[in-house]
Amino acid sequence: MSRGKPAPEQLDLSNALMEALPGYKAADGTDARNYGGTVGLPEARALFGELLGVPAAQVVVDSSASLSLMHDVIVYSLLSGVPGHAPWIAQQPITFLCPVPGYDRHFAICEARGIKMINIPMTEQGPDMDLVERLVAADASIKGMWCVPKYSNPGGVVFSDEVVRRLAAMRTAAPDFRLLWDDAYRFHHLGEEKRACASILDACAAAGNPDRAIVFASSSKISWAGSGVAALAASPxxxxxxxxxxxxxxxxxxxxxxxxxxxxxxxxxxxxxxxxRHRLLLKPKFDAVLAQFERLLGKVDGVSWTRPDGGYFIDLVTPNGMAKRTVALAKEAGITLTPAGAAYPYGRDPDDSHIRIAPSFPSLDEITKAAEGIALALLTAIAE
Incomplete structure (x- = not known):
């Protein structure tokens, strides 16, 4: 349960990929077996343009994982700067805002490339925008902000229209500020209601900041996680x-x-x-976790958890100082979880209270037993 991996049954839904290639010529006659096409095939750009609600000309399809594209955007910005501006590496120190709890691999990119990170608390509407606006207006070293705008990892938050508007329009001391908009869970609904999030590219254009946001997406949790297709959408x-x-x-x-x-x-x-079809496989697993938590932890003071409408995670919140011990006790019982603190920059949860639960990969029976084990581990940690 340490990662949000699709289960084999989910991967089987896309086995038709093995037979989806009766020919190798693209719509414009491109021989897909050969070199070239650095921006992606026209029909691939058109598909992601439709999925993301942007013109195909503003889409690049490249790589098999959006994380690779995010890493490259950071590296290109550090070494060469964004359009019209000096390389970030010549403007040290460089700082990023990181909504927390958040995605550990975003934070790993920053840490590996020497970028300082500042925690931004998440609310039910998205990041704390009063804090974000105050920080970016005062500090030119803040060059960017990570965002998972829909069914965020791990809290399941969907950014409100007001949060999207404020992110697009806010005044920044750094003229080369960027929003790295990781739209990883755009179609990954758990409930019957399909939650929506406003277009950041449209909002930025309307606010006079058309180059501020770069949107990332992939098919990784739609088709095959290890053999997907990634895309980047942005201004011309x-x-x-x-x-x-x-x-x-x-x-x-x-x-x-x-x-x-x-x-x-x-x-x-x-x-x-x-x-x-993915939803019908995933929802019973999430429901099983929530049922076990409610049964065993529902009346325990200081314990709470998210009930996401989509995405791949549940955020279990323990009393302060209990997350690491709970994870250790769960491991003794044979349950592998993401390390406590992983949802924070540098792996440091200041309250030691967040545990990311990933219900997708185990079978329904396994996930039910694992959720019970996690709840009992937390109760034992509290009793100690």
Whole structure:
């Protein structure tokens, strides 16, 4: 339960990928077996443009994982700067705002590249915008902010329209400030209601900051997690900037994989139908965890947990100082969890109170027993 991995039954939903390639010619005649196409096949760009609600010309399809694209954006910005500005590395120190609890791999990129991180508490509407606006207006070293705007990892928060508007319009001391918008769970609903999040690219354009946001997405939890297709969407200026750098890094992406994904996923209606099948597999597992927590922890003071409408995680909140001990006790019982503190920069949860629960991979029976074990581990930690 340490990562949000799709279960084998979910991966089986896309086994048609094995037969989705009767030919290797793209719609414009491109031979997908050969070099070239650094921005992706036209039909792949069109598909992700439809899925993300942006023109295909503002989409690049590259790599098999959006995390790779995020890492490259950071590296390109450090070494060469964003359009019209000096390299970040020449403007040290560099700082990023990190909504917490958040995604550990975002934080790992910053830590590995020497970028200082500042915790931003999450609310039910998104990051604490009063704090965000105050910090970015006063400190030119703050060059960016990580955002998982829909069904956030691990809290399941959906950014409100007001939060999106304020992020797009806020005054920043750094003219080269960027929002790294990780739209990883756009179609990953758990409830029958499909929650929506406003378009950050539209909001930034309306606020006069068209280059502020770069949106990332992938098929990793739609088709095959290890063999997906990733995309980046941004303003025309940012797309030109990206392609100028990526054309040096690579002679072209895996277009065969793009072609078979386009033929499998087709359009947004097909994706939505596939994700409904994922939902029917995932929701009973989440319900099982929630039922065990309610049964064993529902009346325990200081204990709470999220009830997400989508995404891949549940955030279990323990009394202060209890998360690490709970994870250790669970491990003794044979339950592997994400390390306590992983949802915070540098792996340091100041209250030692958050545990990320990932119900997707185990079977329903296993996840029911594991949730019971986690709850009993927490009760033991409290009793100690």
């Amino acid at each position: 200026a940012n797309i030109a900037w990206w392609t100028g750098h990526s054309g040096i890094r690579s002679i072209g992406p895996d277009k065969i994989n793009q072609l078979r994904h386009v033929r499998l996923l087709k359009d947004s209606a097909t994706v939505e139908a596939l994700m409904e």
